[in-house]
Amino acid sequence: MRWxxxxxxxxxxxxxxxxxxxxxxxxxxxxxxxxxxxxxxLERTGIAWRRIERQGDPEGYLRRIITNRYLNRVRSLRRERLVGDTPDVGVTGVEPSDDSLFRLLDCLPRQQRAVMVMRYYLDQSEAQIAETLGCSPGTVKSNASRALTRLRRELTSDAHLRPVEEGTR
Incomplete structure (x- = not known):
């Protein structure tokens, strides 16, 4: 049966x-x-769409799933199986051109990066971010403070202009 x-x-x-x-x-x-x-x-949300839509904030629900899956990605990588042959390479889409911004974001740990993206890209409050991440507003504040300190240090050292080495995230 097809859904x-x-x-x-x-x-x-x-x-x-x-x-x-x-x-x-x-x-x-x-x-x-x-x-x-x-x-x-979207797969997880589609199955329970009617229930999620009744709750009133389906996009917030989706962003929370995306954030949690990103933050918990390390666990899922442990289950990957390495193979000897390289799989076929797909066509890549157009990526944003502001490489220096992404290199700066790459220097941050996952939790700090998530806080910065939610705060400055989604313009969410500390309370909204805390709810999404399942932590206290104080944790959000400390993550934001540490991230800003790190970003300022990276900007003044011109480290963001250097290529990012694989495995340094």
Missing amino acids: AAPDHFAEFVRSRHAALLRYAYLLSGDAHLAQDLVQDA
Whole structure:
């Protein structure tokens, strides 16, 4: 039996998909990972759409799934199986051109990066971020403070102009 998306869900996806992809891209810094995060969140949300829509904030619910899947990605990577042959390479999409911003964001730990993206890209309050991340507003404040300190240090040292080495995130 095949699942059919409710009309409201399909309409929601068409109208908000690009914004969700931008959010996931800012969190992860990787277009492919962003697409995977959004796809996973949409799959999880689509199944329970009627319940989620009744709660009143489906986009917030989706952003929380995207954020949690991104923050918990390390656990899922442990289950990956390495193979000897390289798989076929797909076509890459257009990525934002502001490389220095993404290099700066790459210097931050995941939690701090998530706080910065939610605060300055989504313009969320500390309380909203705390609710999304499942932590206290004080934790959000300390993560934001540490992230800003790190970003200022990176900007003054011109370290953001150097290429990011693999595995340093």
